[in-house]
Amino acid sequence: MERKQFGLGDVVQMKKPHPCGTNAWKVIRMGMDVRIKCTGCEHSVMIPRLEFERKLKKILIRSEEEPES
Template identity: 90%
Template sequence: MERKQFNLGDIVEMKKPHPCGKNAWKVIRMGMDIRIKCTGCEHSVMIPRLEFERKLKKVLVHAAAPENED
């Protein structure tokens, strides 16, 4: 199974929309848990990484590539 690539700051689409009607979420924290914020109502949710990867449909907008750090 192909793993979807996502990074901090990306806007992602989940399989089920949020009750506010939007289905676009911004990734605001990454680790063992992923925190995402609804782009419609600004509600944030923290879910385990494995559950997030299972529920992720696609990445809508990739965040800007990080600058080359020395």
């Protein structure tokens, strides 16, 4: 099974929509847990990384963060 590569600041689509009707979430924290924020109502949720990877459908917008030299 191929793992989807997501990063901090990416906007992702989850399999189920949020109750506010939006299905786009922004990744705002990564680690053993992933914190995502709804782009519609700005509600944030922290879920375990494995659960997040299982519920992730696709990456909508990749962040364009460049590492500083």
